[in-house]
Amino acid sequence: MIAVSLPSSTPEPTQVPVLSRYWDQPESWTLRNYLQQNGYQGLKAALRMTPDEVIGLVKDSGLRGRGGAGFPVGTKWSFIPQGDKPGGTGTPHYLVVNADESEPGTCKDMPLMLATPHTLIEGVVIAAYAIRASHAFIYVRGEVAGVVRRLRTAVREAYDAGLLGRDVFGSGFGVDLVVHAGAGAYICGEETALLDSLEGRRGQPRLRPPFPAVAGLYASPTVVNNVESIASVPAILRNGADWFREFGTEKSPGFTMYSLSGHVTRPGQYEAPLGVTLRELLERAGGVREGHELKFWTPGGSSTPMFTPDHLDIPLDYEGVGGAGSMLGTKALQIFDDTVCVVRTVLRWTEFYAHESCGKCTPCREGTYWMVQMMRRLEAGDATEDDLTTLLEITDSVVGKSFCALGDASGAPITSSLQYFRDEYLAHFPHDGHPGGCPFDPSKATVFAGGAR
Template sequence: MTTTLTPVLSAHWDDQDSWTLAGYRRRAGYEALARALRMEPDQVIQTVKDAGLRGRGGAGFPTGMKWSFIPQGPGPDGVTKPHYLVVNADESEPGTCKDIPLMLATPHTLIEGVIIAAYAIRAAHAFIYVRGEVVPVLRRLQAAVAEAYAAGYLGSDILGSGYDLELVVHAGAGAYICGEETALLDSLEGRRGQPRLRPPFPAVAGLYACPTVVNNVESIASVPAIIRNGIGWFRSMGSAKSPGFTLYSLSGHVARPGQYEAPLGITLRELLELAGGVRRGHEVKFWTPGGSSTPLFTAEHLDVPLDYEGVSAAGSMLGTKALQIFDDTTCVVRAVLRWTEFYAHESCGKCTPCREGTYWLVQLLRRLEAGHGTEADLDKLLDISDTINGKSFCALGDGAASPIFSSLEHFRAEYLDHLRLGDCPFDPARSTAWAEAGEAR
């Protein structure tokens, strides 16, 4: 599609004072807020709708449509409940690292987006839920919020508009499950982070049983640029159904890993050219298009457009756009085992399919990786994964099953090699045995 990067969110990450209010103002900071406050809230929602901004946290749901689901006026009981905006900054999907550098480098971009979004949904309180481990990010966000309060961008009568907003930066306790929006809301309320049964959905009964919008950091941070530059500008990038720019996180066996901001629809082949390719002397073996919870792709998928429709049509999900690249030195079975151990450890234990299923997936994979299993174990892996997939409270179970299904689809022979050799064929001490097994195949 294009090899041209589109630095918008990341354009000023390397400025010496990118995180300060003064530095942000020099780059037209808070101009979008002033413009939004002169619009009606519904006009702001319609602008985001028309721009086609889709959620950047994984599911890709249209952001403006999500905002419009918030009920206005009194409910069936005649009571008008307060509205809340919650920003999901609990970035913890393996391979994903876009929200944390954004908040560290340009926190005011997020804060301006929060104010505009809260104004649009008529919320007087907003929360940014951050991973507790990332203390430098937490401190920088808190300092930026204090600057915004002092400058009159938060608090009472923002910029003389009559609109009031209180913004709280909340530190989580490091649970992967709190990246799921309803578990995040429970955690924010002071309870154990566990997903809720839906319906009711957060738009109707979210934080404190009130109408709530939960959005990803990148989704909210993209709003000021849309308000400032217009719908046509945003739609000039990306594809018809997946317009705009986004941050792709490249990690693994790549020469220059990092964040690459590009139009939706760019391919991994193009991104790898920009990132210097894979390690010298090696080739791409498999990769994840949206983090470890999305089905694996192989070298055959290097030209798949990395937008929501293109990735879905190829059999995976764009997710968080965490592109983990693995070259031909990597053992697929070992990689899937490590991911599954992570999901088993992070399971909240609320539902039986995920709690029990991930445990048994780990036991089977450990046995297979060591070469001690049987071919029947491969069918058992698929059977357990099918029992988890679509039958758990939240998407953690689906994410745990995805690498199992896809790795067996693309690399079943490698699982069988472990059984034939009685050990992992990628152990350097057994390279000769692996070569012989390759010849036998």
């Protein structure tokens, strides 16, 4: 064990960035660097509290899950039976971090784990202490080999420094952490499919109830949280719930990472308080690429209903986006300009969902296949307006009827695009001498049948 001397914690300003504040520092991923930036002070504070007090503090902060649903993190932790001591010999509890970031357009967790993996590891130890778990897992997409290597190196550093293992900071609390590489299935982003995959089975969603808090990993009480959710915890422990609530809005407090991709001048990760608008984020990102205008965008990845320029001033928090008819999801803001064919884009997304369907339930397995067939006919112009009605009927047979949320996700691009861009669908049909097919100039389009340019 390597002795670790922690510097005294200093108050942190109430301004962003917080999670990404030190990403640009040389070797920001090392334990040495992290300790110089108040690293593991949150864990130190947590170990001076009881597990229930830690849960209460996270509840008071109002931290909501950053993986899509926005469920309160502290409330989720409180569902775990609280009778056993931390790391005790009673019924085992498990913490699982969902790092299977696979939603199209989402790219916030991977850079966080690359730049500051110890932020996540510290959050893992705090969360494990709070829910009385002695084993924790980080489930990472297997394709991102560099992220897996960096995480495992950081975990070894933490073990060597006594920040993981049997006696963390001499407190008597112990936790072991395993970094597990998945095999790349989109469905494993669903928490129960992830648990099946972690147990060595084919990743498919489980019937609920029982919920993971009752019978999760190895049929034991389990908490599954997103990377950003857990990485936000150390700052709350260092600075308190009131400090965290000074960011964001009343019902959606805190800061978060917004991933801007597509036709923006400077795509990337933009950390901001919840409630910021796309107009404000675009100003920071240099706006839509020169010479073009915004046509449509997604607030939380391809599985959330799309928005148009009319929604530029919608507050990007859970209530604001939900009230406007979409979902905040993973804050994957995909920006599409006026060169893009909506129908072709939705076809590509629909093909993705059909490919990634696990096949467990009939509505999703069969419905996504037929959605693709109809979308291909519509995109090629080999259809009529009646086929739009058929497409919506097929979509309706999937959404709300499938075993998990993948079926619902597959329908969002179709229904929202028809809501806002029905005329563009009709423009693909033969009319006024137009033989049918995509009316966009292929030489100017950025989404085309062969892939994305």
